[in-house]
Amino acid sequence: MFCLTVDNDIKLCLREERHAEELFALVDENRAYLREWLPWLDANTSPEDSRLFIKSTLEQFANNQGFQVAIVYRGRLAGMIGYHKIDWANRSADIGYWLAAKFQGQGIITRACRFLADYAFGELELNRVVIRAAVENHKSRAVPERLGFTNEGTARQVEWLYDHFVDLVVYGALAAEWKKENSEL
Numbered sequence: 001m002f003c004l005t006v007d008n009d010i011k012l013c014l015r016e017e018r019h020a021e022e023l024f025a026l027v028d029e030n031r032a033y034l035r036e037w038l039p040w041l042d043a044n045t046s047p048e049d050s051r052l053f054i055k056s057t058l059e060q061f062a063n064n065q066g067f068q069v070a071i072v073y074r075g076r077l078a079g080m081i082g083y084h085k086i087d088w089a090n091r092s093a094d095i096g097y098w099l100a101a102k103f104q105g106q107g108i109i110t111r112a113c114r115f116l117a118d119y120a121f122g123e124l125e126l127n128r129v130v131i132r133a134a135v136e137n138h139k140s141r142a143v144p145e146r147l148g149f150t151n152e153g154t155a156r157q158v159e160w161l162y163d164h165f166v167d168l169v170v171y172g173a174l175a176a177e178w179k180k181e182n183s184e185l
């Protein structure tokens with residue numbers, strides 16, 4: 001229900017509150033690994049927290065601010081990806097993502113990100129897509145680099161990660177260059 005098809009293996013699906021237990025179980029299994037780079041783990045300690053998160057994603061979608069969706073890989077929940085609130089005034093969106101550890105190394109996020117960039121520039125007619133990743137988060141940085149995003153520089157001490165600030169590398173893609181390089185659009 002309410003899924004976008006990336007390819008034969010990957011679907012991007014809106015979650016409903018009934019999926020909270022499954023989402024929480026995946027987060028909880030991957031807690032230590034995800035906590036290295038994501039700031040919300042200590043605020044997500046029960047299925048109720050995942051239910052509230054899912055509710056917020058449905059509100060975001062209903063409010064025309066873009067969507068955050070489950071990554072379903074060969075029928076199994078593998079992680080989440082989506083747009084942070086779309087900036088319609090400037091026709092720009094940030095993409096964020098995470099994958100359970102055991103699903104890494106298969107190009108799932110790269111393929112899902114390529115799809116969401118195509119969707120942003122094509123369907124949503126946005127002009128700019130941004131992916132930000134911590135300087136030391138090499139696996140995350142490799143995703144926009146693989147997709148040909150431009151490294152636009154490093155913003156300093158942008159994110160508070162439990163007990164320290166991290167610097168984020170800003171990767172941007174623009175509609176004109178994306179369409180030129182991905183001519184199927």
Ligand SMILES: CC(C)(COP(=O)(O)OP(=O)(O)OC[C@H]1O[C@@H](n2cnc3c(N)ncnc32)[C@H](O)[C@@H]1OP(=O)(O)O)[C@@H](O)C(=O)NCCC(=O)NCCS
Nearest residue numbers: 034037097098099104105106107108109110132133139140
């Ligand atoms: C960041 C994160 C999503 C990256 O996961 P990932 O599996 O490395 O990324 P992808 O799914 O795109 O897979 C890329 C890997 O699959 C390989 N691969 C296989 N088939 C591929 C394909 N068709 N296309 C692209 N890559 C492919 C690539 O070579 C690469 O392998 P490598 O790491 O050995 O070089 C994951 O490590 C994660 O969730 N980390 C914790 C949370 C986090 O940091 N989130 C991001 C915050 S900014």
